[in-house]
Amino acid sequence: xxxxxxxxxxxxxxxxxxxxxxxxxxxxxxxxxxxxxxxxxxxxxxxxxxxxxxxxxxxxxxxxxxxxxxxxxxxxxxxxxxxxxxxxxxxxxxxxxxxxxxxxxxxxxxxxxxxxxxxxxxxxxxxxxxxxxxxxxxxxxxxxxxxxxxxxxxxxxxxxxxxxxxxxxxxxxxxxxxxxxxxxxxxxxxxxxxxxxxxxxxxxxxxxx
Numbered sequence: 001x002x003x004x005x006x007x008x009x010x011x012x013x014x015x016x017x018x019x020x021x022x023x024x025x026x027x028x029x030x031x032x033x034x035x036x037x038x039x040x041x042x043x044x045x046x047x048x049x050x051x052x053x054x055x056x057x058x059x060x061x062x063x064x065x066x067x068x069x070x071x072x073x074x075x076x077x078x079x080x081x082x083x084x085x086x087x088x089x090x091x092x093x094x095x096x097x098x099x100x101x102x103x104x105x106x107x108x109x110x111x112x113x114x115x116x117x118x119x120x121x122x123x124x125x126x127x128x129x130x131x132x133x134x135x136x137x138x139x140x141x142x143x144x145x146x147x148x149x150x151x152x153x154x155x156x157x158x159x160x161x162x163x164x165x166x167x168x169x170x171x172x173x174x175x176x177x178x179x180x181x182x183x184x185x186x187x188x189x190x191x192x193x194x195x196x197x198x199x200x201x202x203x204x205x206x207x208x209x
Contacts, residue, residue: 016158017130062087132156
């Protein structure tokens, strides 16, 4: 989801484990692309970043290494893998090792799309992980006002500490996107079913964007 603009996100909320991945940061990156054959191309990106994130000062001299590899097939399928290695953005006396890796697959054909992603993160001795999978189908209408409607469903899990039991969360989201004029405006309606492994509460949500 970090690679998509806000207007291109399929759901109102990004998935819970997104916070385990990389985000906007200050640094430098090199990207290499090559077409392997008529149907396949690869894209490799690597860089060093300060690890502070958005609107945060860098308070140590360590840098984070980030790398991502993508394979595109016929513009319909994208396989990707990514890694991060570095330190947390804390002063030298308390900074911790941080690493994460993940992978994703996106498959799109005509009016259907299926996407899944897994992320694993380790900060010092705390291990976290999460994954999500979603699918959508776009219906064309004969209306000039709403020329396309997309129906979607997503399932996700997020474990805030793999070494502990009872802290896993999962969420089901049913959504629809109404593409007004198919250019500048989109209305999103989502219903989220939130489940906690223990201490479950009545906290389902209906969201409009």
